[in-house]
Amino acid sequence: MRLRTKIAALCAVVLATSLSACAPGSPQSDAGPSAPASVDFNSFKGQTLTYVYFTDGPDEQATKDMIAKFEAATGAKVNLQIVAFANLATSLQARLSAGNAPEVARVTDWHPYADKEVDFKQYFGSGFPSEFASGAAATAMDSTGRMLAVPSDVTINGPMINVDAFKKAGVPVPAKWTWDELVADAKKVAAANNMPYAFAIDKSGNRLSTILSQFGTVMIGPDGKNALDKDKAAKALTFFTDLVKSNVSPKDFWLGSGSKYTGANEIFLAGQVPVYLSGPWQVGAFAKSATFNWAAAPNPCQERCGGFPGGKFMIAFKDSKNPALAAAFVQWMNRSENQREVDKTAYWLPTRKDLTDSGVTYANRQSDMSSFLSQINETPSDTWTDANSPAFTASATALISETDKVVAGQQDVRTAVENISAAIDKAIKAAGS
Amino acid sequence: MSAQTPSTLAQRSGSANPQQPKWTSTGGSAPSTGAVVRATLLIAGAILVVTPVLWAAMSSFKTQAELAQTPPTLWPNHPTADNYTSGLQAFDFVHFLTNSIIVTVSATVLTLIINSMAAYALSKYNFRGRTVLFLITLSTIMIPLQVILLPVYQVIASFGMVNSLWGLIIPPAATPTGVFLLRQYMLSLPDEMIEAARIDGAGEFKIFLRIILPLSRPALAVVAIFSVIWRWNDFLWPLIVAQDESVQTLPVAIARFASQQAIPFNQILAVSVVTILPIIVIFLFLQRHIIAGLAQGSIK
Amino acid sequence: MSVMAPARARGFRGWMRGKNLAPYLFVLPNMLIFGVFTIWPAFNGFNLSFYDSSNGRTYRPVGTGNYTNILSDSQFWGVVQHTVLFTLGFVVLSTVLGTALALMLNSQRRGRGALSAAYFLPVLISPVVVGIIWKAALDRTTGLVNQVLSAIGLGSPGWLVDSSLSLISVILVGTWIHLGFYAVILISGLQAIDTSLYEAARMDGASVWQSVRLITLPLLRPTLMVVIILATIAGFQAFDFVYTLTGGGPVGATTLIIQYIYENAFSYPIQYGLASAAAVILFVVVFAVTFINYAIGRRSESI
Known part of the structure; x- marks a missing residue:
C-alpha cells in the first residue's frame, strides 16, 4: 500500500513537471529581413557543406564532377548525401527538427521548408532572379518576392516509346495523337510483341496531373484557389482507372507500392510495355541501360495538349552551419557554364535564360531532348502555377491515394473526385496558415 | 530498449535438468509411425522456411531481364556476378x-x-x-x-x-x-x-x-x-x-x-x-x- | 517467482546502514540512461500529444484537439483495424505453430541441431531484408510462391496487391520471422517439465496426445504466457518488414499503427499532433493488453 502511494506520488510529480514545462521545440527566431550579405568565393577554403541530393541516374555522376570542380575552385569540401527520392521529405524534416539542417538540398517542392530557407536575393541582389527564364524564376519566389530556391532544372512530362516494338508491330510513331489513339496503338504494339501491358506511368501525383491537364483541368488555379473541374477530373480518372483496372496499365505495380512514390521505369526497361509516361530525367538512365531502341514521343491531346511541368530546385538553409557557403554553392552550380555542363551529361533541361535562349547541346539523344523541349510550348500555362503552388504536394498525395481506392474497387470515381476536391481545399488552407 | 522478455518472466522455479528432454518414446526400437510423421513434418517445415532465402540468393545471380521474365525461372539461366560487382560498387x-x-x-x-x-x-x-x-x-x-x-x-x-x-x-x-x-x-x-x-x-x-x-x-x-x-x-x-x-x-x-x-x-x-x-x-x-x-x- | 528481494538480503543491513552509497552507484549509470532516454520521454510523450505541429519545429498548444481529430480520422480507424487483425492473427498463428514446432523439435533427436538452425534462420535476418526477399517471392507474376502454386494448378493470387490477401501475407511473413525464436523459448519451458510425469502417464496407458494435453500444455502455460506477451508486443510494433514488403499498401490495407505514427511525424504533410496522440493511444493499449495477459496468466496459474 505504502509503495503504491509512493509510485503515484512519483508519477504525479514527473507528470506535473513535464506538463508545466515549456512548449516543445525551439522558440522561433525570425530576425526579419536583414541587410544584403556579400559572398566572397575565396573565403571558403577548408570549409564543409552538406548537400542532400536525390538522383534519377546519370545526373549523379554529372553532379559529382561539377562538385569536384567547385571544390577545386574554392577549396571547400562538399559532403554529398544521396537519399532515395521517396524518403527525401522525411529525411529533411527529421534533420530540420533536430537542428541538423544540411547546407543545401535538392528538392521538387521547396515550400515545406520556406521558414528555413535562404533568400538568394540577399546574397546575389534583386537582379538574381532575372538570370533565369521568367517562368522558372517565378516558381522559385514566394508571395512576398523573396527568392527561396534556385531552379536547377525544369522537367516536362511526356511519353517514351519502345521504337523496336512499334516497328515490329508495324505501327508508325505518330506526330500527334489523342489518348484513344495512343491506347489503341499501344495495345496493338503490346499484342504484337507479347508484352503484358500497353501503357505505364509512374505512381506520382505530378504524373497523374498530366492526364488531368490533358482532360482539361488542374487542381490549383493561378489565383491559388481550388480549380478542379469535377466533371473533367471525373472523366480523366475514369479513363485512367479503367486502363489500370483492366491491366492495360499494370495494376499490380499501381497497387503494390503503398503510399510511396514509385517509378515504372523498370517495367519499360524490361521490355514489358511499349509506352511509358514519365519525363526527360529518364533519358540519361535509358540511354545507358535500355537494350532496345526507344524515343520520346509527343503527349496525347484530349481537350488540351502538352505535358505537365515539374522542376527541381536547390535550396540553402538559413540555420545550417554555413549559410553563406550554402548560397555560394547554389549560385556557383547554376552559373551559365556550370549548368550547361551538368545539363549536357545529366540530360536536364536548362533553367537559365541564356541557356534556354541558346539551347544546350547534349552528348547524344538530342532529338529526344528537343522533343521534350517542344512539349513545353504546348503545355497550358495554368499547369505551371498548379505545379508550383504551395498546396500542390499535399493535393497530389490525395490525388494518388483517392485514385488508389478507385483502382482497388473501394470507391467510385465520383466519390474520389469529391474527396480530392476536399483535400485540395484543406491543403490550400494549410498552406495559407 | 526492445520489449522482448525472456521466458523467465513466468517461469516457475522448475527443478528439472534442462539438458535432458526425454519424454519421447524413441527408445532404441524401430521408429514408430509417429516418429516418421514428425520427422517428415519437421523437414518439410524447415524446407519451407529456408527456401525463400535460398531462392532470393539464386535470383541475385539473374539478369534484370530474366528477373522480370514470366513465367519466372527457378535457376538463373545465365548466372552473372554483375549484380554483385555493380551492386557493391554503388x-x-x-x-x-x-x-x-x-x-x-x-x-x-x-x-x-x-x-x-x-x-x-x-x-x-x-x-x-x-x-x-x-x-x-x-x-x-x-x-x-x-x-x-x-x-x-x-x-x-x-x-x-x-x-x-x-x-x-x-x-x-x-x-x-x-x-x-x-x-x-x-x-x-x-x-x-x-x-x-x-x-x-x-x-x-x-x-x-x-x-x-x-x-x-x-x-x-x-x-x-x-x-x-x-x-x-x-x-x-x-x-x-x-x-x-x-x-x-x-x-x-x-x-x-x-x-x-x-x-x-x-x-x-x-x-x-x-x-x-x-x-x-x-x-x-x-x-x-x-x-x-x-x-x-x-x-x- | 519472487519479485521482492529475498529475506536473507536483510542480513546485509549492517553493511548498508548509514551513508553507504554502493547500491546507488551501481544503479546510477543504468537508471540515468534509462531515465533520460525512456522514462522522461515517455512522460514527455503525453505532454507532446497536447500540441500540434506541421513541421516538427514550431508547436502550438491544441488541448485535447489531437485526440478529437484522431478519433474522427477514418484512416486512423482503418489502421487500428489492420493492427488488431494483424496482431490477433500473428499471435494465434505464431503461438500455435511455435508450440507444435517446439513439441516436435523437442522430441526429435536425429538432426535436431540442423533443424533448429533452419527454423532459427529468419530470426537472424534483418526485417528490412526479410521484406525485400518476400516481396520478390510473393510477386504475382515473377515470384516463387505463385510459380509453385500455378504449377500445381492453384492459380496465381496477388499476395501483396490484393487488399483481401495482403494482410494475410503480412501475418504469414511475420510468423515466419518469429517462429524459430518462440519455439526456442518454448523448448526451454518444455525441458523444465519433470520427465517422471510422462513416465507415470505412460504406465497408466496414456497416449502421446493425452500426455501432451494433460501434462505438457498445462505445465507449459507460464512459458506460453511469455510467448503470447512477446508476440502481442511484437505484433503491435510491427513496422520494418512491412515497410519494405508492401509499403503499407495496397491502398493502406497493411498500414499498421507504427507506420501511421512514423508517416504523420516525418512525412509531408506532417501532422505531428496525430502522431503523438496515436503513440499515446498505442502505449495505453499495449500496456493494458500486456497487463491483462499477464494477470490472466497469473490467476489461472494460482487456481
Missing part, C-alpha cells in the same frame, strides 16, 4: 558493416556493464527506493521504443546526438529486459560468498567484478545474444537518427538503397544476400552455444 558494404559492428558491439558491451551493475544492486542490496526502481524497470519492459519515438528523438536532438553513432548506441542500452533477467539470475547466487569477501576486506566493486560477474556468465550470455540480435536488426531508430551515410548501419543503408529509383532490383537482392552472410556464418559457428544458451540462461 553500395559501400564494408563501411555500413563497420558501422553495424561498432554499434552492435559497443551497445552490447554497454548494456552488459550497466545492466549487470543495476541488477546486482537490485538483487543483493537493500536500499531505499529499490522496489520502486525495480517496478519502474519492470513496467517499461512493455514500452517499445516506437511509441516514444518522437520524444526520445527530441531528447537526443537536444543532446546533439542526432547523426552520430552515439545516438544509436546509448539510448537503447539500458534495456529493462536485461536488468530483469540478470537480477533474477543473481538472486539465485549465494549471499555467503559476498559476505565472506567483505570480511576479507574486498571492496564493493571488486566483489561485483571478481565474484558476481563470473558467476553470472550464463545470464550475461543470454543478454548478450538478445542485445546483438536487437541492435544488429534495429531499423526504425537508426532510420531516423543516422541521417548521413557515414553513420548508417546495414539495415538503414539497404532500405535506402532499395528505394533508390536508379537501382535495379537484382542488385538490391545481391546486396541483401551479402548482408545476410556474415550473421549466418557467425550463427553457424556459435549455433550450439546460442540455442543452448537461450534455453539454459532463460530458465535458471
